[in-house]
Amino acid sequence: MRVTQSMLTHSSLRHLSQSYQNLHTLQNQLSTGKKISRASQDPVVAMNGMRYRTQSTEVTQFKRNLSEVYNWMDNGDAVLDKTGSTLHRMRELAVQASNDTYEETQRKNMAQEIRQLREHLESLANTKVNNKFIFNGTNTKNAPVSADKIDVGVGVLSEDPAGHVITYNSKVYELDTEHAGEGLVFRKADSDETITITDLGGENQEIIFNNGSGGTNELLERQVVVSEKGAVSTNNEKVEIELMKGVNVPVNVNPGKVFSADFFGDIIQLEKALEDPSTTSEELTGLIASFDRQIEKVVNERAELGARYNRVEMIDDRIQEQEVIAKRILSENEDADIEKVITELLAAENVHRAALASTSRIMQPTLMDFLR
Secondary structure (H helix, E strand, C coil): CCCCHHHHHHHHHHHHHHHHHHHHHHHHHHHHCECCCCHHHCHHHHHHHHHHHHHHHHHHHHHHHHHHHHHHHHHHHHHHHHHHHHHHHHHHHHHHHCCCCCCHHHHHHHHHHHHHHHHHHHHHHCCEECCEECCCCCCCCCCCECHHHCCCCHHHHHCCHHHEEEEECCEEEEECHHHCCCCEEEEECCCCCEEEEECCCCCCCEEEEECCCCCEEEECHHHCEEEECCCECCCCCCCEEEEECCEEEECCCCHHHCCCHHHHHHHHHHHHHHHCCCCCHHHHHHHHHHHHHHHHHHHHHHHHHHHHHHHHHHHHHHHHHHHHHHHHHHHHHHECCHHHHHHHHHHHHHHHHHHHHHHHHHCCCCHHHHHC
16 A cells, blocks of 8 residues: 555644644643533433532522521520420419518509500510511511501400400410300300300499319409400411421421410410509419410420421431432542642653654655655
């Protein structure tokens, strides 16, 4: 086979071009630290990289979600802690007031402190975090407690009894429409206990409590607290945040188990009892039991929140492990071995220089050289 100068030239240029391409690839790997810069260079690496990067992005988003979860739970736990402390203080005042040695003025001073503590609890119930009310279920834009709609007086029942509820001794009673004409009858949900108001606003007005077993007794107007429906949040829906693929964790406190209508009703009932000089120590002792129930509800809800918090911490540990694994796998798939690239680049440079030198010697002769 006859090998011409043209064939040598084309072959040399082709191999030099390939050498330049190899140098270009190695220099890109060295400068970017990645195996490939285009998907066409290695489709398998590119496809795996897309999947691994998606996984890494998900883990990053879950970490941001964790920050939001901790924000909700830490603030919720802090509020429950202050709520429990405030209720304990109220209970202490009730215990002190149940002693008959305290005179009327001292009890009224206690009532003033109870009122201030109640306003403090109202502000705690309306706590906002990141411009969201955390004790109103999924309705985070509206305040859960409207103080001006609580304890509006028995007289408003003559105009809109269905739009109001009555609280008495940690229980909530709603209008029973089946007893129309027998006075206003308010019934406790899922119970036979009732509170009946006869001759509303008249001279013979009576408030009769029926325990559902036939026992009845007459209540004073100050012993029942009338509030508008909606004065206290009844939104018990869970605020859930995704922390892992398909794993949603509720982060809010159920307001119906803490800041309920009966919660503020018991406080107002104690406040009014302390303001009434005729209140007996036996009645105040009975109110202490109401505060024991409210404290127990707060403790139980805080314990439930703590259990969820422990779960979130375990998820946090798992996410941190997933982040390390995801980044390691992504690095192994895409990152170039710098030591290997440098070695290959030096070898390619030597080969390229040798190719240039040999090509220059092969292509050196010209027609004039042959004519000499």
